[in-house]
Amino acid sequence: MPRLFTALELPADVVFSLSLLRGGLPGARWIDPENYHVTLRFIGDVDERIADEIASELVRVSRPQFELALxxxxxxxxxxxxxxxxxxxxxxxxxxxxxxxxxxxQRIGLEPERRRFTPHVTLARLRHVSEAEVANYLALRGGFATPAFRVGRFVLLSSRASRGGGPYIMEEAYPLAA
Incomplete structure (x- = not known):
């Protein structure tokens, strides 16, 4: 039973910039840079029949490429x-x-996502880290930004059942219109 989600990939230079943020926060379990992404829709654990239906439905998405920045x-x-x-x-x-x-x-029959969409790239999972430690970390790196980059496709990813952070497997890639 795969655990699926749709996502945007990040270009190598953006991944590199994000990887430079690793460290300096005791209690952080850092995400491996090859697993950085922007989740569009977490789907969850589904059976193979639903996974195939999801993959088929996503082919219908017809959107233009666009610019994004962190x-x-x-x-x-x-x-x-x-x-x-x-x-x-x-x-x-x-x-x-x-x-x-x-x-x-939802058309396939999945429950609506209950959380509001907050686009982000998860850098680390935190355990036993105080608000003050996080505030200090953020204060030192608060000006982080990347130049805009072109988004040319989205992907359907799978992961093993875990507490997050990968490894992720690309099941399908869906190009956006040029």
Missing amino acids: SGLGAFGSRSPHALWAGVKGTPALKELQAEHERLM
């Missing part, structure tokens, strides 16, 4: 931080692509 760092879990992330500058094209993925998944 900007800022933050943490999820204000009182008890549990993840460190790099922000993604939201664009109408990104929001429309994510919304289409959501509609397709």
Whole structure:
């Protein structure tokens, strides 16, 4: 039973910039750079029949390529931080692509995503890290940003059941219109 999600890949120079942020935060379990991505729609554990249906439905997505940039760092879990992330500058094209993925998944019969879409790249999972430690880390690196890059496709990824962070396997790639 695969655990699936749709995502955007990041170019090598952006991955390199993100990898330079690793370290300096005791208690952080850093995500391997080859697993950096922007999740569009977490799907979860599905049987093979549903996985095939998802892959077939995603072929229908017809959206143009667009520009994206990363900007800022933050943490999820204000009182008890549990993840460190790099922000993604939201664009109408990104929001429309994510919304289409959501509609397709609901059309297949999957439950709606309950969390609001917050585009980001997870950098680390945090355990037993204080708010003060996270605040200090963010204060030293708060000006993080990347130049804009072109998004030319999205992917369907699978992972083994785990607490996150990969390894991820690309099941399918779907080009966006030039």
